[in-house]
Amino acid sequence: MLSVSNLDVRYGQFRAVQGVSMNIDQGDIVSLIGANGAGKSTLLRAIAGALPIHSGRVSFKQHDVTTTSSSARVKQGLSLVPEGRRLFADMTVEENLLLGTTVKRSGDWSIERIFATFPNLVKRRHAKTGNLSGGEQQATAIGRALMSNPDCLILDEVSLGLSPLVVDQVYASIDSLKDAGTTILLVEQDLERAIRFSHRAICMLEGKIVLDKLTSDTNKEEITHAYFGLQQSKHQEASQ
Ligand SMILES: Nc1ncnc2c1ncn2[C@@H]1O[C@H](COP(=O)(O)OP(=O)(O)OP(=O)(O)O)[C@@H](O)[C@H]1O
Numbered sequence: 361m362l363s364v365s366n367l368d369v370r371y372g373q374f375r376a377v378q379g380v381s382m383n384i385d386q387g388d389i390v391s392l393i394g395a396n397g398a399g400k401s402t403l404l405r406a407i408a409g410a411l412p413i414h415s416g417r418v419s420f421k422q423h424d425v426t427t428t429s430s431s432a433r434v435k436q437g438l439s440l441v442p443e444g445r446r447l448f449a450d451m452t453v454e455e456n457l458l459l460g461t462t463v464k465r466s467g468d469w470s471i472e473r474i475f476a477t478f479p480n481l482v483k484r485r486h487a488k489t490g491n492l493s494g495g496e497q498q499a500t501a502i503g504r505a506l507m508s509n510p511d512c513l514i515l516d517e518v519s520l521g522l523s524p525l526v527v528d529q530v531y532a533s534i535d536s537l538k539d540a541g542t543t544i545l546l547v548e549q550d551l552e553r554a555i556r557f558s559h560r561a562i563c564m565l566e567g568k569i570v571l572d573k574l575t576s577d578t579n580k581e582e583i584t585h586a587y588f589g590l591q592q593s594k595h596q597e598a599s600q
Contacts, residue, residue: 361386361543367416369406376402378567389544391554394564400547408440409433435463437511445501449490460507467509474503477533495526515546551580565589
């Protein structure tokens with residue numbers, strides 16, 4: 361479904377993403393993990409075409425999309441919910457959701473299905489999104505991406521700024537996408553939730569992938585080691 365090879369993304373001279381490669385199959389649920397500044401958002405935005413890459417390749421459904429615009433990638437079924445939600449604050453929930461249909465991809469998602477998936481939005485249908493709670497904004501942002509009927513949904517920090525109860529609700533909604541076979545790549549800082557929710561965990565450290573495993577083959581301790589680069593320091597200690 362999604363293939364990234366040897367991707368480098370730079371801000372000036374700074375290599376925020378370095379030589380990253382990964383393959384994600386159709387229906388995979390993958391959690392991207394890593395400390396602040398590890399390069400997760402940069403990677404996701406580059407995959408979605410929201411950020412230019414320095415070198416490497418991105419393929420989606422076996423088409424090279426490396427130089428394809430972000431809107432063309434959405435048309436092909438690759439949709440990003442960015443960190444910070446980026447809604448149009450003066451527009452209503454419904455109007456924001458309808459923006460997702462402008463790409464005119466066919467599929468099962470409709471306004472009514474979004475409201476059935478995110479029942480907390482029903483009463484807020486005609487409210488301006490600038491006046492919504494964090495959880496309602498997050499649901500609207502995810503709903504807007506779903507309205508484009510994506511084959512692959514990329515979610516950057518779904519839990520950011522939400523209370524644990526609301527995070528549970530958002531995840532329960534995302535969970536229902538698993539059955540529809542949607543491929544999901546998401547950033548999740550809560551390691552236990554990432555292990556529980558996803559098939560695979562990919563951990564980044566300083567722009568590189570340091571762990572890529574099925575969640576059934578790893579555990580919190582191993583991911584924590586990768587997260588802090590502890591294996592690396594042990595290796596360095598041994599070589600000193
Ligand atoms: N616009 C930018 N200009 C320059 N450097 C940037 C820019 N955006 C990010 N960076 C730097 O690139 C690195 C990776 O940032 P990125 O936001 O991708 O990390 P992240 O893993 O998503 O972090 P967080 O969990 O805090 O969102 C960081 O060192 C960050 O300071």
